[in-house]
Amino acid sequence: MRRVLIPAALVVALVSAVSAENWPQWRGPLQNGTSPETGLPVSWTATENVAWKLSLPEWSGSTPIVWGNLIFLNVAEGDALALWCVDRNGPTVLWKAPLGGGNHRERKQNMSSPSPVTDGSTVFAMTGTGVLKAFDLKGKQIWSRDIQADYGRFGLNWGYASSPLLHGDALFVQVLHGMKTDAPSYVLRIDTKTGKTVWRVERPTDAVQESPDAYTTPALVRHGTATEVVISGGDVVTGHDPATGAELWRMKGLNPGNDPYYRVVASPVVSGGLIVAPSRQNPVMAIRPGGRGDVSTSHKAWEYSRGPDVPSPVSDGTLVFLVTDNGVVHTLDLKTGRVVWGPSRLKSGTYSASPVVADGRVYATNEEGTTSVFKAGPTFELLSENPLGEYTLGSPAISQGQIFIRAGAYLFAIGKRKAG
Numbered sequence: 060m061r062r063v064l065i066p067a068a069l070v071v072a073l074v075s076a077v078s079a080e081n082w083p084q085w086r087g088p089l090q091n092g093t094s095p096e097t098g099l100p101v102s103w104t105a106t107e108n109v110a111w112k113l114s115l116p117e118w119s120g121s122t123p124i125v126w127g128n129l130i131f132l133n134v135a136e137g138d139a140l141a142l143w144c145v146d147r148n149g150p151t152v153l154w155k156a157p158l159g160g161g162n163h164r165e166r167k168q169n170m171s172s173p174s175p176v177t178d179g180s181t182v183f184a185m186t187g188t189g190v191l192k193a194f195d196l197k198g199k200q201i202w203s204r205d206i207q208a209d210y211g212r213f214g215l216n217w218g219y220a221s222s223p224l225l226h227g228d229a230l231f232v233q234v235l236h237g238m239k240t241d242a243p244s245y246v247l248r249i250d251t252k253t254g255k256t257v258w259r260v261e262r263p264t265d266a267v268q269e270s271p272d273a274y275t276t277p278a279l280v281r282h283g284t285a286t287e288v289v290i291s292g293g294d295v296v297t298g299h300d301p302a303t304g305a306e307l308w309r310m311k312g313l314n315p316g317n318d319p320y321y322r323v324v325a326s327p328v329v330s331g332g333l334i335v336a337p338s339r340q341n342p343v344m345a346i347r348p349g350g351r352g353d354v355s356t357s358h359k360a361w362e363y364s365r366g367p368d369v370p371s372p373v374s375d376g377t378l379v380f381l382v383t384d385n386g387v388v389h390t391l392d393l394k395t396g397r398v399v400w401g402p403s404r405l406k407s408g409t410y411s412a413s414p415v416v417a418d419g420r421v422y423a424t425n426e427e428g429t430t431s432v433f434k435a436g437p438t439f440e441l442l443s444e445n446p447l448g449e450y451t452l453g454s455p456a457i458s459q460g461q462i463f464i465r466a467g468a469y470l471f472a473i474g475k476r477k478a479g
Contacts, residue, residue, distance in 0.1 A: 082125040082456040082463070085174035085222045087415065090279055091328050092373040094417040094457040100474035101420070101432055102443045110461065110472040113150040118450050118467040120172040120220060120411070124182075125458040129153075129196060131182050132470065135162045135171040142175060142184040144198060147458075147472065154198035161188045165218035167411065167452060172220035174453075176230075181251065183230055187219040191232070193254060202254030206232065206247070210259070214240025215272045216322065224277040224288070228252065229301065235262065235292040237271025238322075244271060246290055248304060260304035264293030268319035275326040280334055282348040289334055292323040296336045296346060308350040310358065313338040325367050325413075330374035331393045337366045343381065345396060361396025365389055371413040373421065375435045382414045382423045386431075388439070403439040405431040413454040422455050428466050430455065447471060 086092045100108055116136040124131045130145040140158040145151065162170045170187030177183070181201060185191045189207035194200055213219045216238040224231040230249040237244065244264060248257040264271050273292020280287050280298070287298040287307060294314040298307045313336070314321040325337040334346040343366035350358040366372070367383045374380065374393050381389040386405040391398055408425035415422050416435050420442065424430040428447035434440040449466030456463040460477035463470065 080459050081127065081179070082123075082458050083178065084124060084176040084225055085122045085276060085454065086326075086328070087457065091330050092371065092413060092415045092454070093375065094415065096457055096460065097418045098460055098477070099418045099420070099457065100462055103445045103473050105447045105449070108474060110475060111150050112469040112471045113145060113152075115465070115468060115470055117169065118452060119465060120168045120452040121465070122174045122453045123456050123463045123465050123470060124175050124177055125456055125463065126177050126179050130463065130470070131175045131177060131184070132465070133158070133171040133173065133175055133184055133186065135169045138162050140171055140186045140188070140190070142182070142192070142194065144196070145470070147476070150470070150472070156192070156194050156198050156200065158184055158186050158192060159188060159190045168218060168220055170218065172218070174222040176223055176225040178225060178251070183223060183225065183251070185223050185232070189213060189219065191223070191249070191254070193251070204249070204254050206234065210234070210245065211242050212240065214238060214242060215274070216269050217272070217274070220274040222276040224279065225251070226279055226286075226301065229257065231277045231288050231301070233273070233275070233277055233290055235271060235273035235275070235290070237264070237266065237293070238269040244293060246277070246288070246299060246304060248301065258304040260299070260306070262290060262293065262297065262306070264295060266294040266314065266321070270294055270314055270319055270321040272322040274322070274324045278327045278329050278334070280329045280348045285349070287348060289327050289329070291327045291336045294321065296327065296334065296344070298348065298350075308352060308354045308358070310336070310344065310346050311353070311355040312342065312344060312359075315342065324369045326371040328372050328374060330379075331376045333360055333393060335372050335374065335379055337372060340366050340368050340383070342366065343372065345393075360394070363389070363391060363396050365402070369411045370423070373414045373416050375416045378435065378437075380414060380416070380421050380435070382410055384410050386410050386425060388423075388433070390439070399437055400439050405433070405441070406444050411452045415455050415457065417457050422462065424451055424455060424464060426451055428464070430464065
C-alpha cells in the first residue's frame with residue numbers, strides 16, 4: 060500500500076485551523092491567551108451586538124471553554140459546585156454534572172475558580188475544593204478524584220484557584236501553598252483516561268509565610284524537540300520534564316526583597332520562544348528555555364519592574380502587553396524587554412481578568428464588565444470601550460467569530476457566529 064506523505068507545515072496549519080475555532084482551556088487554543096481568528100467584534104453593549112445571554116446563579120473567576128457547539132462552565136450555586144454544558148446555539152443548558160459541595164467565598168473568588176479543559180472528547184473539571192472529574196461530552200462521569208483527600212488539605216491563604224493544564228494524555232495539576240500548611244508544594248501528572256496519578260513531585264521553596272502560595276496555572280514551552288512544563292510561584296519559576304516530573308531548571312528572583320507576602324497570581328505565558336513570568340508586580344522576567352540547574356543568570360533574557368499583580372501577560376509574538384490591576388498598559392518588545400509604549404490608561408476600574416489578543420487587537424476586561432479594545436501595535440490606539448455593567452472576573456474566550464464573556468449574572472455571547 061502506497062503511503063501519502065503530508066508536509067509537516069501543512070499538518071500544523073490544518074491542526075491550527077481546526078483548533079482556532081475552539082477555546083479548549085483557560086488560555087485558549089495556543090495556551091497563551093491568543094487566537095488566530097479574524098473578523099471579531101470591536102464594539103458592543105449589554106444589549107447591542109449580543110447574540111444571546113445565559114442567566115447564571117453566581118459570578119466566577121472561571122473562563123468558559125468552547126468546543127464546537129458546546130460551552131462548558133464551572134458554576135457555583137450556594138454550597139454546590141457543578142459543571143454546566145451549554146448549547147451555544149440556544150443558549151440551552153444541556154446538562155449539569157455535580158462536582159460536590161463545600162463552595163465558599165475567599166474574598167473575590169469562590170470554589171468554582173479553576174477553568175475546565177477539554178480535548179474534544181472528554182471534559183475535565185477541577186474545583187477549589189480539590190475535586191477533579193472527567194466527563195464525556197454527554198455528561199457521563201468517567202472518573203473522579205479528590206486531590207485533598209489523596210495528598211492533604213490545601214494551604215493557600217485565599218483558596219485554591221489554579222486550572223489544570225492539558226497536554227496529550229496528561230493533566231498537569233499544581234498545588235503551590237504554604238501560608239496555612241507546613242506540607243510541601245507539589246505538581247501532579249494525571250492520566251486523562253484513568254484519572255490515576257502518573258507522578259507526583261515535590262517542589263521545594265525557600266519562600267516564607269504567604270509567599271509560597273501561587274494561584275497560577277502551568278504552561279508548556281517547546282524548545283527544539285523537547286517540551287517542558289513551566290511552574291511559577293513560591294519565589295521561583297521552574298521547568299519540569301513532563302515524562303517524569305523531574306525539575307530541569309530553576310529561575311530565582313521573583314521576590315527580590317524576600318517579602319513574606321509575595322504570593323503570585325498572574326500566570327506565565329510562552330510566546331516567541333520565551334517564557335514571560337510575572338510576580339507580584341515587580342519583577343516581570345523573560346526566560347530563555349532549555350537551561351539546566353540554576354539558570355538565574357544564564358537564561359534571563361530581560362526583566363521589567365512594572366508588571367501586573369492579577370491579570371496574566373499576553374503577547375502577539377512581537378510585543379508583550381502588561382495590563383495592570385488599575386488598568387494601565389505597559390507594552391514591551393518581547394525579545395529585549397524595551398518599552399515600546401506606555402504607560403497608557405484604559406477605562407478606570409480594577410482589572411482581574413487576563414487580556415487576550417486576536418485579530419490584531421488586545422481585549423482587556425475590568426471588574427465592572429467593560430472591555431477595552433486597543434490595537435496590538437507599536438503605538439497606543441484605543442478602539443472602543445464596551446460596557447456590560449456586570450461584575451466580571453473571568454477572561455474572555457474566542458470561538459468562530461464570537462467573544463464569550465462570563466459576567467456576574469450572565470454569560471454573554473458577543474457578535475455573530477461564523478459559519479463552520
